[in-house]
Amino acid sequence: MEENNNVTGISIKPLPPLDTLSRKELRDLVSPEPTDTRYSTRRRSSLHEERETLTCCTFSNRSKAYKNLLGTSASFIVVFGSYLGILSLQSSINSEAGLGLASSAIIYGTLIIACFFGPGMVKLLGTKYSLISGYILFFCYTLCNYYPSWYTLVIGAILNGIGQAPLWIAVFGHPIAIALRYYEDLKETPNHAIAFFTGIIAASIKLAQIFGSLISSIILVNVDSTENNGATNLTNTSTSNGECVDTFGPPIEPGPIYYTLISVYALAGIIGTIIAAVFLD
Secondary structure, three states: OOOOEEEOOEEEOOOOOHHHOOHHHHHHHHOOOOOOHHHHOOOOOHHHOOOOOOOOOOOOHHHHHHHHHHHHHHHHHHHHHHHHHHHHOHHHHOOHHHHHHHHHHHHHHHHHHHOOOHHHHHHHHOHHHHHHHHHHHHHHHHHHOOOOOHHHHHHHHHHHHHHHHHHHHHHHHHHHHHHHHHOOOOOOOHHHHHHHHHHHHHHHHHHHHHHHHHHHHHHHOOOOOOOOOOOOOOOEEEOOOOOEEEOOOOOOOOOHHHHHHHHHHHHHHHHHHHHHHHHOO
C-alpha cells in the first residue's frame, strides 16, 4: 500500500495506529487548531491569563477550590455588608432635602442601566477583577459620605451602580467557574458542585445583611440623641397605655459618632478588597 495516495488531486495519508499517538496529537486530532487568520491574529488580554495567588504555599486542587470559594464569600460579606449598613442609614444620616433617599434611588437607577453592559465588563476584566472593581467603587461611595452633598453623593451613587453590574455577575460566575474546574477533585458531579458553590454565595448575601446591621447596632445602640450631637435614639418609648412605639430622634449629624461609623464601613471595604485580591485566582 502506498504511503500517499492522490485522489482527484487530494493527498491522503493514512493515520498511524492510535496507540502510537501522543496525548497532544490526540488532542489536535479531536480539536485541531483553527486555520482562520482571524483566530491566529487575535490577541488575548493579559487579564484573561490564568494566574494563581499565594504561590508561596502548596495547595491541592481541592484546597484551591475552597480557597476561591471562601475568598469570594468572605470578601462579599464584608464589602456588601458594609454597603447595606450605610445604605439603610441614608435616610437618617443624609436626610436634608431628601439627599439620602435620592442617592439610593440613583444607585438602583444606574444599576438597571449598567446591567445591560455588565456581561461585557466581566468578559473584559474577568471575574476576579470585576469583583475587585465593584468593591473599589463601593468604597468610593462610602468615602463620599465623609462629605455628604449633592455633588459628592450623586457621583458616588452613580459609580456604585456601575460597580454593582459586573459584581453581581462575577460573585456567582467566579464560584461556578471554580466548580467546573475542580469538580473532579471535589469528587462531585458538575451540577452538584455548582449547586453547592452557589448555595454558599446565596447564604453569604444574607450574612452580609446581618454583618452590616451588626456594625451600626454596635456603634449606635447606646447613643443618646441629647448627648451625641443629635444622634438618633434607637430605643423605644412606652406610652401611657403600655404600647411601645418607635421614636426617631433628629438625623445623625456629622460628629464623632458619624465619622466613626463611616470609618468602620470604609475599613470593612478595604479588608474585603484585600481578601478578594489575595485569595481569588
